Amino acid sequence: MSLIENKKVYFNYEILERYEAGIELLGAEVKAVRAKMGSLEGAHVTVRGGEAYLIGATINPYQPGNASSAYEPTRHRRLLLTKEQIGELASQESKKGLTIVPITVYNKGRKLKVEVGVARKKKSGDKRETIKKRESERDILRDIKSQR
Secondary structure, eight states: OEEEEOTTHHHHEEEEEEEEEEEOOOHHHHHHHHTTOEEOTTOEEEEETTEEEEESOEEOOSSGGGSOTTOOTTOOEEEEOOHHHHHHHHHHHHSTTEEEEEEEEEEETTEEEEEEEEEEEOOHHHHHHHHHHHHHHHHHHHHHHHHO
8 A cells, every 4th residue: 555656757757677665764754654744756766875865755744743843854764775776776876867766655564665666757758648648548438438
């Protein structure tokens, strides 16, 4: 079950590879994510010093009135991956035209996981094709419903 989704990732990017990563959160952040109080819009992943970080993701405080004044909703959060996966991501990140984007945050048992994808940005022509496909599928479904 997805808790937080990056809704525009499939429209803006072509996903080439997917990885599942754990995420290092504070206790209040875990409660906030489970309450779906966050956003992955504009977020990306970078690899620095042999560690992967989620940058630009916003997780609002669970109880805004009770939150610390030092709490930063857009702080960098470390992703928990194996050394092999981090090496693969670092090599993919260094290639021109590729970026690493978070796709969704979800529960796996009691743990929170982030699905991360190596992606290539779509050109505007590809986006137009995506819009045409979506509209044609919508028209087909509308016709099928009207025939019943």
